[in-house]
Every structure is written in C-alpha cells, then in structure tokens.
Amino acid sequence: MTAAELAIQTPELEPSRTKRLKAATREAHEVLDGFIMSAKPFESRENFGKFVQTQYLFHKDLDVFFFNQTLDGLLPDLKGRRRLGFIEQDLADLEISTPESTDARFRQNDAAFDLPEALGWLYVVEGSNLGAAFLLKDAAKIGLGETFGARHLAGAPEGRGLHWRTFVAALDAIELSEAEEGRVIAGAESAFRAVHAHAKRTMA
Numbered sequence: 001m002t003a004a005e006l007a008i009q010t011p012e013l014e015p016s017r018t019k020r021l022k023a024a025t026r027e028a029h030e031v032l033d034g035f036i037m038s039a040k041p042f043e044s045r046e047n048f049g050k051f052v053q054t055q056y057l058f059h060k061d062l063d064v065f066f067f068n069q070t071l072d073g074l075l076p077d078l079k080g081r082r083r084l085g086f087i088e089q090d091l092a093d094l095e096i097s098t099p100e101s102t103d104a105r106f107r108q109n110d111a112a113f114d115l116p117e118a119l120g121w122l123y124v125v126e127g128s129n130l131g132a133a134f135l136l137k138d139a140a141k142i143g144l145g146e147t148f149g150a151r152h153l154a155g156a157p158e159g160r161g162l163h164w165r166t167f168v169a170a171l172d173a174i175e176l177s178e179a180e181e182g183r184v185i186a187g188a189e190s191a192f193r194a195v196h197a198h199a200k201r202t203m204a
C-alpha cells in the first residue's frame, strides 16, 4: 500500500491537516457533486440560478466567520475571501430572488460557535473555490462568467492556486489538541451536510 492510499484509509495518519480534511470528506464531496450535477446546473440560466441559491444559503450560514477577529488573526486575508457579496450580485444579474430567509447556521454574538468547528467550515468554503475553476468553464456555455452571473466562481487576482496555498499553509500551521482536531473534521463534515441540504431545498 502506498503512503497516499494509507492516508485515505486512515486519515489521521496524514501529516497535513488540509489533506486529512480532504480524505475525511472525500465521499461527502463526491455525493454532493453527484447531486448538484444531476440537477443539470449548466443546462439553463434558471437551473444555474438554483445552484447560486444553494451557494447563497451556504455562504450565509458561515458569513459571520469572515468578520471574526480571532479567525482573522489566524487565516490570511480572511475578509478578502468572502464571496457572499458576489453571490448576491450573481442572483441580481440572473434576476433571481435570494432564497427565503432561513436562520444562518452561525450568527452574530453566537457564543456557541467553536473555533475548530469554524476552521472545518472555512476549509469547505475555501476549497470549493478550487472546484469553481471547472464550474466557471461550464458556466461560460450559458453565457455566464466572472463579470456576469457567475462572479462568485472567479479566482483571486493573484491566482486560484496561490490563494489556496496561502490558506492551506495557515490552516495547517494552527496548533490544536487531538480533541480540537476531531472537531475541525466534524465541522467540515457538517458543512458538507449543510450544503447538501440547501441543494436539496433549492435544486431538487
């Protein structure tokens, strides 16, 4: 068995936190991708709009994290990574309403939120911008792109890869106890579950 295969089967042996997160959520990601693609988001602007509504609900869930000072001190350019504003513009471009308000998963002054859990959620939302490169290509087929309708899928000005690597380096460097480590993974799993629930609500 290769080291990579071993890491997939026993994620806790993988030395990089981000790689452990990827291994632990691989299946959740595959199931989510499968669900989203089966709803044919690139078949029409109407369908794509439903995908943007899913994104809206997900990004709204964790929006408070982008304004949190502790997280801001741990992760580079946290405010610059926020994409909810672009999602709102995409919905306006597409003339689609924001989905009816549901309670965001995390709220201002929510003392209940846990730092490791927040890191897991932020891994998922940041990581989703990597896959966004592929989605942006498909969005072009229905005339949408980074200046209209699919703004939130755009890469960072310095390049998607570099933007991701600076995030990964910071996330991997945070010192956590074993118990906290488990809560980062649980946070990422719960973020994937939340996206899936939003997709079922807006895209099914």
Ligand code: HEM
Residues within 6 Å of the ligand: 018, 019, 021, 022, 029, 032, 033, 036, 037, 055, 123, 124, 125, 126, 127, 128, 129, 130, 131, 132, 134, 135, 195
């Ligand atoms: C809102 C829904 C989605 C979320 C939350 C999400 C989440 C993620 C995360 C966390 C990663 C980073 C994995 C890592 O390297 O650690 C990722 C990467 C990726 N995602 Fe998604 N994803 C979503 C939708 C999709 C869809 C619909 C597709 C296409 C079918 C897709 C394709 C990819 C691909 C190809 C990568 C790897 C990109 C690379 O390594 O360059 N994702 N996604």
